[in-house]
Amino acid sequence: MSDRVPPGFGRDAEGRLLIAGRAAEDWVADAGDTPLFLYDSALLSQRVAAFRAAMPQGLGLNYAIKANPFPPLLAHMGTLVDGFDIASGGELALALEAGVAPARISFAGPGKRDRELEAAIRAGVLLNIESAGELARAGAIADRVGQEARVALRVNPPFALKGSGMKMGGTPSPFGVDAADAAAVIRQMQGRPFRFEGLHLYAGSQNLSVEAILESQRQTIALAGALSAEAGVTLAHVNLGGGFGVPYFPGDRELDLPALGRGLAEAIGDRPAALGRTRFVLELGRWLVAGAGVYLCRVIDRKVSGGETFLVTDGGLHHQLAATGNFGTVIRRNYPVANASRAGPGAGPLTVVGCLCTPLDRLADKVDLAGEPGDLIALFHAGAYGRSASPERFLGHPPALERLV
Numbered sequence: 001m002s003d004r005v006p007p008g009f010g011r012d013a014e015g016r017l018l019i020a021g022r023a024a025e026d027w028v029a030d031a032g033d034t035p036l037f038l039y040d041s042a043l044l045s046q047r048v049a050a051f052r053a054a055m056p057q058g059l060g061l062n063y064a065i066k067a068n069p070f071p072p073l074l075a076h077m078g079t080l081v082d083g084f085d086i087a088s089g090g091e092l093a094l095a096l097e098a099g100v101a102p103a104r105i106s107f108a109g110p111g112k113r114d115r116e117l118e119a120a121i122r123a124g125v126l127l128n129i130e131s132a133g134e135l136a137r138a139g140a141i142a143d144r145v146g147q148e149a150r151v152a153l154r155v156n157p158p159f160a161l162k163g164s165g166m167k168m169g170g171t172p173s174p175f176g177v178d179a180a181d182a183a184a185v186i187r188q189m190q191g192r193p194f195r196f197e198g199l200h201l202y203a204g205s206q207n208l209s210v211e212a213i214l215e216s217q218r219q220t221i222a223l224a225g226a227l228s229a230e231a232g233v234t235l236a237h238v239n240l241g242g243g244f245g246v247p248y249f250p251g252d253r254e255l256d257l258p259a260l261g262r263g264l265a266e267a268i269g270d271r272p273a274a275l276g277r278t279r280f281v282l283e284l285g286r287w288l289v290a291g292a293g294v295y296l297c298r299v300i301d302r303k304v305s306g307g308e309t310f311l312v313t314d315g316g317l318h319h320q321l322a323a324t325g326n327f328g329t330v331i332r333r334n335y336p337v338a339n340a341s342r343a344g345p346g347a348g349p350l351t352v353v354g355c356l357c358t359p360l361d362r363l364a365d366k367v368d369l370a371g372e373p374g375d376l377i378a379l380f381h382a383g384a385y386g387r388s389a390s391p392e393r394f395l396g397h398p399p400a401l402e403r404l405v
């Protein structure tokens with residue numbers, strides 16, 4: 001497998017990788033060191049614009065900030081999307097610091113502590129309630145602080161998003177209330193101290209099949225209609241989840257966004273009458289940000305062992321765990337990788353590793369790259385689940401730098 005430079009990036013006449021129109025080496029010189037994550041703000045804006053162009057009018061777009069909570073990136077995304085989805089009190093603080101109005105923030109995730117519930121209720125953030133117990137705690141806190149709690153019920157769907165990298169549905173789960181029990185909990189949400197707003201369903205992540213995503217959206221809309229009738233309530237909004245995947249691996253294809261948009265428009269058009277005034281929202285993380293990010297690390301050593309050539313870099317799984325295949329992947333495959341200092345194939349396959357003293361730290365296996373000590377290596381699709389989803393303190397190496405450009 002050779003050098004893979006995805007769309008959105010290029011090379012100059014000397015073969016150096018260009019990121020946002022400038023040589024990677026120059027970005028590194030500005031930042032002062034490697035490893036370095038660079039996020040291209042123009043690519044982020046283009047991604048959201050492509051979403052808006054393809055999706056039905058009026059569909060809301062939330063950014064799940066767990067994918068990348070780098071503050072300058074959050075500030076930029078806050079100007080593009082309709083809301084942020086958060087998963088902790090720490091993410092609440094980051095979302096508020098990014099300048100996003102609390103009315104545009106929703107908070108999902110099991111194990112919300114009382115102090116996190118209180119901070120969210122005081123701020124006026126929407127709570128996606130995960131259990132009857134959590135609802136009772138939120139109600140007691142809302143009564144104590146004398147403030148209404150905005151709530152939606154997260155429902156554990158009786159179906160999964162088929163073919164997802166991570167399925168979240170169709171199985172016993174810590175996430176949400178089982179559909180069979182949902183109407184009873186929805187009834188408890190009517191009246192003070194709650195303001196009931198709707199439902200949240202999340203059936204899976206990292207999916208590249210238009211048909212599978214549409215099927216789960218259709219199932220979600222049908223379930224929302226059935227629950228609205230069973231509980232006898234109207235739903236101001238339904239968060240349909242997300243699951244849009246990214247083509248990390250050779251042979252993967254970008255999702256066909258226009259086909260998804262057409263299918264979802266049809267599904268919303270056919271919704272049950274009870275959902276006539278419901279606003280639908282999608283909640284996306286990696287699809288919005290992964291492709292805008294590049295992880296740059298420097299080759300420190302080149303060595304041969306047992307006939308295999310290794311490039312040893314100053315990067316590794318402590319920053320970019322996902323690229324080493326250790327973040328929820330069953331079979332390790334290469335993310336797109338390139339030599340950022342020069343183009344062209346090398347003298348045969350080589351393996352790019354990080355500087356950690358563990359065989360898990362493989363950034364790219366048997367790729368046909370040129371590579372000498374001093375070269376910069378670029379790993380693409382690094383904008384999601386990179387620095388914040390990696391064991392940064394493991395083995396005491398310095399943290400990666402991050403820049404939004």
Ligand SMILES: Cc1ncc(COP(=O)(O)O)c(C=O)c1O
Pocket residue numbers: 064067085108202205206242243244283284285286287384
């Ligand atoms: C509730 C919820 N929302 C959003 C996401 C974001 O997923 P992705 O980054 O794959 O879009 C996740 C991922 O785990 C999730 O659990």
